[in-house]
Amino acid sequence: MKPTLRFIPLLVTAGVALALYLTGCAMFPRFGSARVLVSLVGDNAFLGVAAVGATFVILSGGIDLSVGAVAACASILAAALIDSGLHPLAAITATLAAGAAFGLAQAALIAAFRLPAFLVTLAGMFLARGLGFVIHPRSLAVNHPFIAHANERLAIPLGDGLDWPLTATIFIAVLASGMILAHRTRFGLRVMAIGGDERAAALMGVPVARTRLAVYALAGSCSALAGVVYTFYTQSGDPAACMGLELDVIAAVVIGGTLLTGGAGFVAGTALGVAVLGLIQSLIAFHGSLNSWWTRIAVGVLVLLFVTLQAGLLSLARARLATRRAAP
């Protein structure tokens, strides 16, 4: 795609986010306050962390449906490990490693047996959801002082009794690393190449299987980190948490302008996509009388809008390429 075309979805998403925000400010006087903005980031941190990982999977032309289940499994695993007396830092490290191992196993099945990604990660979703209930059948409170201390001490005071929560800091850190990894490293380039055309990438010498393994391992650990963030956020682990998170994550990535067929997109776009989802939710919460199922419908309509936009842009880009080839 030409650079100008490449940025159109990103600009549209930014426009939608801005329009939603301004609508909120116009309709509700308190919507524009810093408190709402901070809680927008804090409340959607776990969605954002998972969405950054999923962006890489989708950029590589795959899909990960196990996000929500892995996050829930990670949250209960972390809580159970802490409950069994392990230090939270060790528990969190173990949980992240388990998430990466889970992603790696899924990628191994996809690559070695040439199975469709959606099928393998669908089975992974069943497996992770069930394993969560095997670890602990109910939600488990985390009473370790470390978690409470970390939540308290690592929050950044913004004045006026307002704190920038730790979960939001984690999200921003993951987002920044994701942006660098996707757009400034060889790994990011390889991911884009595989997503654009796997065979062409292999012929150019991109280690396709190794990159794919890394992508799913990254996504697995991002999902697990999302679960850990959820544990921090609610101070508990819950095997039934994050039902349908994978849908929100995919919606955020698509609304963020990443091509669902892979090969083109921006991690920053995903952050905008998360912002759009969060803004829709806050708008509906502020309105009060509107019911929460309008969120789903609005998100579905936006997804439809963006995939249609992408399809249109793609055919436009192809047409341009054809005319350029015809008249050199």
Place this chain on the structure above:
Amino acid sequence: MTKTTIAEPRLSGDRARPAVLRPLAALALLVLFNAVFTPGFLGVDLRGGGLYGAPIDVLNHGSKVAVAAVGMTLVIAARGVDLSVGAVAAVAGAAAAALAVAGWSLPIVLAGALGTSIVAGVFNGVLVAALRLQPIVATLVLMVCGRGAAQLICEGQVVVFAHDGLAFIGGGTLAGIPFPVVLAGLIVAAAVVTTRRTALGLFVEAIGSNPDAARASAVPVGRVVVLAYAGSGVCAGVAGLIAAGDIKAADANHAGLYLELDAILAVVLGGTALTGGRFHIAASAVGAIFIQALTTTLYMHNVSPDVALVPKAIVVILVCLLSSPTWQEWRTRWRSSAAPPEPPGSTP
């Protein structure tokens, strides 16, 4: 070395054995296991004009997935997939409940619910066929907002209805057999006849094997794809009607939850390749019954529904591995090299 070793043995092997045998064999194994290890599994008795017992339960509860799997088979055979099945089932159930509460007669209720699900299916089909969206993406739209729409119809409540006709669809009995089982049997039979006695099945297989070649041979690709998705929509709608009729209520949150996953699994179990092409509707239905039998077995061994996901996932992975292209190649290689009949190393 350059001899074509792949195509020939597979074709003859497939022709010799009907596809329905593999899921039936799996089902037979499971029944055998239950006959030995699950007391009271095989008992069927006649009480008050209806048949009762675990096998009847399995057929009764498996009918929803069996019906949904019929539509899913057609869509997958045409190189697609329909993720919106569960959401469409919820919408159809909600529409039926709303119409039933408003006091409409059964034909209107059915027409409303099935009409909604046909519209949903055609919507998916148009996105795939006309806009050329990937099937996963196209059906994701309805998967996300379908359940929202169902909640909109129900106004966020579980809508309870007292409607004899609708309740019969989910809970009635016909000649001692639960009506959902009869309905599922009729739908499977109707689908087999329509696809095998007309050119429709051939068209679907042609599109699944090679869409470009199908288009070049004047197969109306767009229309057939839309039809396949519409069929999947109707099947999802019927599954939603059964679910709503069974509990005499429409629950937008839980009706048809994970139905799409079970339906896809049933299709894979039935031996239809996820890459499209040749399809086996009856085998998919048997696959659906196998899944339900597995679930019921786990429940009867006191495994909680949440934990039961683990063995189910393991079965999914094993079945996928056995039907994967890599595994098929390995199998062909041993057969053609006439190696001693030894299993090719354990499954990873």
